[in-house]
Amino acid sequence: MLLSMELHPFGPDDVAALETWSAVTNAVSAADAPWNRRQTPALGAGRFRHGWDEEPDTPYLAVVEGRAVGWCAIGTSEYDNLDLAWLRVEVLPHERRKGHGTAMIEQLLSEVARLGRTSVGCEAWESAAADAFASRHGFERKLSSINRRQVLADVDWPRLDERYDAALPFARDYVLERWPVPTPEERLDALAEMASAINDAPIGDLDYEDEVFDATRMRAYETAMAGRGEQIHRIVARHRPSDDLAAQTVVTTTSADPTWGDQHDTSVVRAHRGHRLGLLLKVEMLRWLREAAPDLTTIDTWNAESNDHMIGVNEVLGYQVLGREWAYQRSLGDAQE
Numbered sequence: 001m002l003l004s005m006e007l008h009p010f011g012p013d014d015v016a017a018l019e020t021w022s023a024v025t026n027a028v029s030a031a032d033a034p035w036n037r038r039q040t041p042a043l044g045a046g047r048f049r050h051g052w053d054e055e056p057d058t059p060y061l062a063v064v065e066g067r068a069v070g071w072c073a074i075g076t077s078e079y080d081n082l083d084l085a086w087l088r089v090e091v092l093p094h095e096r097r098k099g100h101g102t103a104m105i106e107q108l109l110s111e112v113a114r115l116g117r118t119s120v121g122c123e124a125w126e127s128a129a130a131d132a133f134a135s136r137h138g139f140e141r142k143l144s145s146i147n148r149r150q151v152l153a154d155v156d157w158p159r160l161d162e163r164y165d166a167a168l169p170f171a172r173d174y175v176l177e178r179w180p181v182p183t184p185e186e187r188l189d190a191l192a193e194m195a196s197a198i199n200d201a202p203i204g205d206l207d208y209e210d211e212v213f214d215a216t217r218m219r220a221y222e223t224a225m226a227g228r229g230e231q232i233h234r235i236v237a238r239h240r241p242s243d244d245l246a247a248q249t250v251v252t253t254t255s256a257d258p259t260w261g262d263q264h265d266t267s268v269v270r271a272h273r274g275h276r277l278g279l280l281l282k283v284e285m286l287r288w289l290r291e292a293a294p295d296l297t298t299i300d301t302w303n304a305e306s307n308d309h310m311i312g313v314n315e316v317l318g319y320q321v322l323g324r325e326w327a328y329q330r331s332l333g334d335a336q337e
């Protein structure tokens with residue numbers, strides 16, 4: 001007989017729930033993706049208070065007979081993709097195949113319907129379990145993304161310097177600049193316009209609208225990162241003749257663990273492609289971090305598996321593959337339950 005499950009929502013101030021959440025998600029990572037960053041209640045508090053840009057997910061502990069058997073979350077945006085909700089579902093390794101994942105997703109789908117969202121996405125590290133579970137619940141594979149990691153001790157600086165020098169002649173009209181954070185108010189619009197170039201990154205078969213970037217959202221991202229104890233390092237390429245922003249790359253470092261870095265967006269505005277700006281920006285970033293974050297040992301990045309150009313740059317930089325994640329999606333109109 002299936003035991004009844006309660007989903008307990010929790011917030012960033014609920015210390016006991018955050019303790020349980022971090023223990024659960026670390027146990028799941030140990031089984032499915034041991035390279036994942038170890039989570040702590042403090043990291044969880046930042047994540048569930050701020051999210052990526054002040055639209056944090058709503059997390060739940062999945063409780064059966066007083067015990068947490070997993071956790072799950074719903075994320076939505078009010079900027080774009082107003083029909084869509086993203087779900088996360090994680091069941092403790094020793095609690096699997098008992099129907100807990102199903103009990104969670106059924107409750108989450110009801111909540112998604114209540115929110116008026118009609119399209120649902122879900123991400124999972126590649127595994128037979130995730131595939132079978134997703135398919136059992138009417139989801140289809142839509143996008144494969146690869147998580148890579150760069151170990152800074154292994155960076156071949158002389159080779160990178162050579163690649164940088166070889167790329168420079170292609171970018172004579174551009175200058176690289178370290179961007180101030182927080183962004184001065186009057187520069188937010190131009191930053192948002194340039195940042196929207198990320199919409200050209202491949203999204204596989206996902207049914208996903210272009211994301212909307214505006215000054216408010218750029219500021220919200222900076223506020224969220226500051227609230228999470230993350231320092232933003234942003235380098236832009238400026239097109240000298242027009243003074244336009246042509247490209248950017250962003251890496252965050254974290255006060256809680258100065259060894260850990262995360263690559264955020266790298267994007268080149270369409271009109272400025274073909275000038276090796278991706279490579280130049282990323283090498284310049286490494287040079288900056290060498291001085292600004294001397295304790296940094298690794299940087300993680302994510303790319304759609306089909307993003308040959310960005311992956312090519314990352315391979316030059318020495319990034320190594322950690323794992324593949326699938327994004328699944330379904331519409332709520334064709335529920336199987």
Ligand SMILES: CC(C)(COP(=O)(O)OP(=O)(O)OC[C@H]1O[C@@H](n2cnc3c(N)ncnc32)[C@H](O)[C@@H]1OP(=O)(O)O)[C@@H](O)C(=O)NCCC(=O)NCCS
Pocket residue numbers: 028032088089090091092095096097098099100101102103122123124125127128129130132133134136328
């Ligand atoms: C995927 C996951 C959530 C499944 O949770 P669970 O509690 O084991 O799932 P359920 O017991 O409700 O399984 C429901 C159905 O999914 C399928 N399924 C789940 N795990 C499976 C596995 N390892 N192999 C084959 N089928 C599997 C089966 O059809 C199963 O029904 P059955 O047990 O009657 O055959 C769990 O393995 C997990 O947390 N994995 C890591 C995170 C993740 O991948 N999340 C998926 C997001 S889409």
